[in-house]
Amino acid sequence: MKNVVRRAGWAAVLTAAALVAGACGGGGGGGGEGQKASRFSVALTEPDHLTPGATSSSYSITVLQAIFEPLVEIDPKTGKPVMLAAESITSTDQKVWTIKIKPGQKFHNGEPVTAESFADAWNATAYAPNGWTNNYYFENVVGYEDLNPEEEGAKPKADKLSGLKVVDPNTLEVTLKAPFSQFPIMLAYTGFAPMPKAAFADLKAYDVKPIGNGPFMLDGEWQRNRLIKTKAFKEYGGPRKPKSEGIDFKIYASRDTAYVDLRANKVDLLTTIPAANVSEAKGLLGDRFVSTPGGTMDYLGFPVYDKRYAKPELRKAISMAIDREGIVQAVFNGTYKPMGSLVPPLVPGYREGICGEACKFDPAKAKQLFDQAGGFTGTLNLYFSNADPSYEQWMQAVANQLTQNLGIKDIKFRKIPAADYLKTLREHKQDGPYRNNWVMDYPSPQNYLESMWGAGNRMGWENKEFQELIEKANSAPSMEASIPLYQQAEDLAIKEMPMAPLWNWQDQAGYSKNIENVTIDAYSANLDQITVKK
Amino acid sequence: MVEAIAAPPTGEVEPISQRGSLWQDAWHQLRRRVTFWLSALILTVAVAMAVFPGLFTSLGPNEGCNVRRARVRPSDAAIFGFDNQGCEYWSQVVYGARPSILIGLAVTVFSLLIAIVLGLLAGYYGGWVDGLISRLTDIFFGIPFVLGATVVLIAFPERGIWAMTLVLVLLGWTTMTRIMRGQVLAVKDTDYVRAARGLGAGDLRIMRKHILPNAIAPVFIVAMLNVGNVISGEATLDYLGVGLQFPEVSWGLQLNVARSFFFEFPHLLIFPGLFLTATVLSFLMLGDVVRDALDPKLR
Numbered sequence: 001m002k003n004v005v006r007r008a009g010w011a012a013v014l015t016a017a018a019l020v021a022g023a024c025g026g027g028g029g030g031g032g033e034g035q036k037a038s039r040f041s042v043a044l045t046e047p048d049h050l051t052p053g054a055t056s057s058s059y060s061i062t063v064l065q066a067i068f069e070p071l072v073e074i075d076p077k078t079g080k081p082v083m084l085a086a087e088s089i090t091s092t093d094q095k096v097w098t099i100k101i102k103p104g105q106k107f108h109n110g111e112p113v114t115a116e117s118f119a120d121a122w123n124a125t126a127y128a129p130n131g132w133t134n135n136y137y138f139e140n141v142v143g144y145e146d147l148n149p150e151e152e153g154a155k156p157k158a159d160k161l162s163g164l165k166v167v168d169p170n171t172l173e174v175t176l177k178a179p180f181s182q183f184p185i186m187l188a189y190t191g192f193a194p195m196p197k198a199a200f201a202d203l204k205a206y207d208v209k210p211i212g213n214g215p216f217m218l219d220g221e222w223q224r225n226r227l228i229k230t231k232a233f234k235e236y237g238g239p240r241k242p243k244s245e246g247i248d249f250k251i252y253a254s255r256d257t258a259y260v261d262l263r264a265n266k267v268d269l270l271t272t273i274p275a276a277n278v279s280e281a282k283g284l285l286g287d288r289f290v291s292t293p294g295g296t297m298d299y300l301g302f303p304v305y306d307k308r309y310a311k312p313e314l315r316k317a318i319s320m321a322i323d324r325e326g327i328v329q330a331v332f333n334g335t336y337k338p339m340g341s342l343v344p345p346l347v348p349g350y351r352e353g354i355c356g357e358a359c360k361f362d363p364a365k366a367k368q369l370f371d372q373a374g375g376f377t378g379t380l381n382l383y384f385s386n387a388d389p390s391y392e393q394w395m396q397a398v399a400n401q402l403t404q405n406l407g408i409k410d411i412k413f414r415k416i417p418a419a420d421y422l423k424t425l426r427e428h429k430q431d432g433p434y435r436n437n438w439v440m441d442y443p444s445p446q447n448y449l450e451s452m453w454g455a456g457n458r459m460g461w462e463n464k465e466f467q468e469l470i471e472k473a474n475s476a477p478s479m480e481a482s483i484p485l486y487q488q489a490e491d492l493a494i495k496e497m498p499m500a501p502l503w504n505w506q507d508q509a510g511y512s513k514n515i516e517n518v519t520i521d522a523y524s525a526n527l528d529q530i531t532v533k534k
Numbered sequence: 535m536v537e538a539i540a541a542p543p544t545g546e547v548e549p550i551s552q553r554g555s556l557w558q559d560a561w562h563q564l565r566r567r568v569t570f571w572l573s574a575l576i577l578t579v580a581v582a583m584a585v586f587p588g589l590f591t592s593l594g595p596n597e598g599c600n601v602r603r604a605r606v607r608p609s610d611a612a613i614f615g616f617d618n619q620g621c622e623y624w625s626q627v628v629y630g631a632r633p634s635i636l637i638g639l640a641v642t643v644f645s646l647l648i649a650i651v652l653g654l655l656a657g658y659y660g661g662w663v664d665g666l667i668s669r670l671t672d673i674f675f676g677i678p679f680v681l682g683a684t685v686v687l688i689a690f691p692e693r694g695i696w697a698m699t700l701v702l703v704l705l706g707w708t709t710m711t712r713i714m715r716g717q718v719l720a721v722k723d724t725d726y727v728r729a730a731r732g733l734g735a736g737d738l739r740i741m742r743k744h745i746l747p748n749a750i751a752p753v754f755i756v757a758m759l760n761v762g763n764v765i766s767g768e769a770t771l772d773y774l775g776v777g778l779q780f781p782e783v784s785w786g787l788q789l790n791v792a793r794s795f796f797f798e799f800p801h802l803l804i805f806p807g808l809f810l811t812a813t814v815l816s817f818l819m820l821g822d823v824v825r826d827a828l829d830p831k832l833r
Contacts, residue, residue: 276794330604400599
């Protein structure tokens with residue numbers, strides 16, 4: 001009897017050991033191949049799309065940067081473009097740009113990457129009926145109007161931008177309507193990535209299994225709300241050769257759960273540690289906690305089309321009633337930077353505190369301005385998405401401050417499901433101040449000012465002078481010459497205050513014990529550089 | 535009821551003639567129990583907080599907050615410290631009592647009413663009425679609490695106290711209805727009911743005068759125990775983020791915020807947790823002693 005018991009005991013120990021070994025393999029990502037695969041996992045929340053032209057979500061971009069090779073990338077030290085898929089991008093008049101593409105590059109399905117791959121992708125993005133988010137990036141290309149008719153729903157005259165000319169398989173000529181000095185920098189954005197011919201057979205299928213030209217390729221379809229599995233692309237010949245065998249992008253419902261998994265080494269990289277957990281993470285992760293100044297900004301937008309918010313004085317009063325410093329300390333543990341300008345410090349042409357008193361916390365002045373503007377009637381609804389618990393926390397502080405400093409008693413929350421949030425804003429369904437967030441596409445003031453305050457903005461703000469200044473800046477002969485003009489436009493947007501700057505993110509990332517060589521910069525998480533510990 | 539037995543005769547043994555109804559007996563039992571007085575005391579304080587928060591704090595809900603004091607630990611100036619928004623935690627915790635107690639009592643009262651009506655009908659008439667009500671009860675009984683509540687609450691973009699009450703009633707009336715039905719079935723065939731019927735009493739009169747008073751006690755006990763469960767259920771939904779939302783103040787919401795800061799700022803979790811636990815426990819204890827008092831078999 002005793003013997004039997006002992007044997008059973010041993011069997012249990014062996015089983016346990018086998019289980020532990022299995023668990024380790026699983027943690028590495030691969031499992032089943034006998035040897036531990038050098039894979040690692042990255043935590044995400046659900047991206048909206050994976051077609052480069054159709055998404056501007058930061059979570060999608062993290063994936064797209066791994067599976068696509070854009071024409072250029074940005075050197076984090078200088079903010080200048082470095083060639084990736086392109087050999088050179090040149091122009092004599094800043095209007096007609098010649099893009100030479102490095103020969104011999106391949107898509108994951110074996111198709112060669114040519115000038116046409118870029119032209120096809122860009123045409124599809126610019127084609128209004130596709131309804132892709134990055135459509136407006138092509139406004140400045142000749143022929144954009146023919147693809148985007150004035151009336152909604154009308155059939156466009158053309159489906160190709162006349163300003164895109166494929167000169168030969170390796171040369172693409174882009175003709176812009178007006179000179180645009182920031183063009184090469186803009187091309188670093190994943191929205192300008194190429195697409196293979198195979199994509200256009202079935203764009204819906206492509207969205208869940210995109211074929212790119214980057215260092216990693218999809219391994220099976222995107223499993224919605226669960227996983228995007230990738231493996232290293234063997235035929236990749238560019239400078240970002242992967243140092244691992246693949247990445248599992250694990251999709252979490254919230255960053256909170258992702259953080260819990262990171263703490264348990266169940267996920268290897270989380271680039272967005274929730275602010276509430278930052279001080280804990282610093283202590284727990286030690287030098288595996290990385291903080292990088294980012295290009296991401298939070299703003300409070302006003303529905304200018306709503307009569308109650310039509311006066312700039314009222315909007316300024318609200319801006320001045322918000323204690324940015326206090327919120328940053330309380331909600332973000334002091335890790336974000338309260339902002340007194342519309343562009344972050346990372347961007348050329350940044351001027352500290354240019355917003356002046358309109359972005360400084362001054363309850364007495366705010367109240368005075370508020371009363372002058374005639375006060376506020378009805379319910380003040382605050383809009384934000386449910387993607388992250390910190391939004392609710394800082395909105396609560398804003399609500400308390402508006403009640404206390406301006407005497408607005410009736411404040412309600414409108415917490416919108418993350419997937420519907422941007423749609424709500426685009427359709428101008430918000431009738432109160434809303435959280436607006438901008439993740440930098442490329443380091444130029446133009447990227448912030450024109451994208452958010454330009455034509456068709458979410459606030460419904462229209463200003464001819466601003467528009468003209470942006471146009472003038474865009475046509476400036478050089479990047480340097482454009483800066484003062486962008487600054488003038490910024491001054492105007494501050495004066496009218498259709499959207500108040502709040503704070504600039506510092507990206508708080510953390511990684512597990514399983515990986516090393518993590519080099520995160522403001523433009524990319526550089527996933528290709530990461531190695532898995534043996 | 536209380537007045538009726540306010541002056542019991544001196545001496546420990548009560549004369550038989552002084553023995554009153556079941557409820558009077560129960561009161562005699564109750565007032566000898568320490569647990570009863572303890573829970574009654576806690577509940578009096580909690581109810582006072584819910585009804586007259588002004589007695590306990592001079593601030594309003596979410597008033598006088600300053601984020602620069604966020605999460606400051608308890609001190610002499612603020613005995614409970616400050617919450618995540620820099621509001622004085624003591625007054626926030628006081629205001630947290632109202633939704634909990636209001637919802638706890640409202641849900642129980644409404645569920646009890648539904649249970650009495652449906653249980654009486656099902657038990658008394660039997661047949662297809664019973665079949666219909668019993669199957670309906672089964673269906674609602676089968677809905678898992680958190681899942682059912684989440685699905686229904688998502689439909690209310692403005693989830694206030696009444697939406698919460700509705701959801702909790704919807705998911706909470708079943709147990710009491712079953713017990714009520716069982717009681718009615720047991721009482722229906724007693725001699726006094728037959729006698730009443732023989733004397734020509736109508737259905738309504740029999741139900742009201744003879745069945746209800748004799749069937750209600752066990753349901754009443756379950757209802758008392760239920761208040762505590764409802765309060766913790768409400769806090770659970772708040773905690774999960776599908777319950778009340780700002781500008782409402784509730785213990786569940788406070789616990790929700792506190793969970794991220796538990797290690798560094800335990801006071802955020804401890805105070806609302808303590809109040810919630812004390813209130814729920816008091817309702818449960820009260821229910822328990824009332825059961826002891828009402829159930830002759832347990833004496």
